[in-house]
Amino acid sequence: MAAILNWWDGVELWLTGLPFGVQTAVVMPVVLALAYGIAVVLDGALGWGIAGLHRLRHAGDEAAPE
Incomplete structure (x- = not known):
């Protein structure tokens, strides 16, 4: 480390x-x-998070009876 x-x-x-x-x-x-x-990593992480939230929201819609 000193080097x-x-x-x-x-x-x-x-x-x-x-x-x-x-x-x-x-x-x-x-x-x-x-x-x-940093921008590329944050963009990927936020995109992944938003896609996950959309999947969770639509999964809840499909499970609910209409």
Whole structure:
């Protein structure tokens, strides 16, 4: 773990030493990829949950006599 932390410290120092425009160009692809990944996972989880609620609602309708 110490090796990973030392590596991250080096990356952090390198990044903070860059000009702002270059920092933005380096960081934004990473941030955008993380945001996209989180959005895809949340979209899938919410879609699965909504589909489950629809199945439960329609299962209750079929079991009830008319």
